Amino acid sequence: MPIRQIAVGRPEEAYHPDVLRAALAEFFSTLIFVFAGEGSGMAFNYLTDNGSTTPSGLVAAALAHGFGLFVAVSVSANISGGHVNPAVTFGLFLGGNISLLRGIIYWIAQLLGSTVACLLLAFSTGGLTTSAFSLSSGVSVWNALVFEIVMTFGLVYTVYATAVDPKKGNIGIIAPIAIGFIVGANILAGGAFDGASMNPAVSFGPALVSWTWTNHWVYWVGPLIGGGIAGIIYDFVYMGGHTHEPLPIASEY
Secondary structure, three states, rough: OOHOOOOOOOOHHHHHHHHHHHHHHHHHHHHHHHHHHHHHHHHHHHHOOOOOOOOOHHHHHHEEEEEEHHHHHHHHHOOOOOOOOOOHHHHHHHHHOOOOOHHHHHHHHHHHHHHHHHHHHHOOOOOOOOOOOOOOOOOOHHHHHHHHHHHHHHHHHHHHHHHOOOHHHHHHHHHHHHHHHHHHHHHHHHHHHHEEEOOOOHHHHHHHHHHHOOOOEEEEEEHHHHHHHHHHHHHHHOOOOOOOOOOOOOOOO
């Protein structure tokens, strides 16, 4: 049972070099991902003079986020586990794959990475606005909440199946690609309705820099619920009878 494997962690984790290196990897990988993803949206707004989102713009956003996440996960996988997302960290915590203390440190690094990426974008584009996630016309907060829950469930389930499950075998080699693909596919599905965040850090940076908090809670509650459900279900159903191998995301020091 996942609940039996949940650990708070030891105080020493907060300043152990391995944990700090992992947090730094999360910072840089989140910065890379948000700079590419948010930057693609800002580029679209610049080229269209803040015009309405088009099907081609949605495809461009899906590609930018999918490719960006593929790279971000790849460059940090062997150091921190390549979470790049507080919802992924939360799902792994509920599955007993990371301690609470390390998870909080990861969250801080991810939120800082997103914020710095948006500050860099605002500066390098000459002061263009970092667009916060928002709901499309006719989409209620409850519609968006369900979207975020389902999409993030698919993302974290994919993370478990391709990167965490000790039975993954050679499929682990393509884990970053699969994770990038599911994010790109979900953007094609939900991007037109609520922006398809699936990642509280991705939502936090643009909201903070532009100081736009309308319905921001949706982009935290939805992904955390979806990621948590995926972590509990996958660990209980598919990994309940197996001892977790010492992955970078949960290794002892």
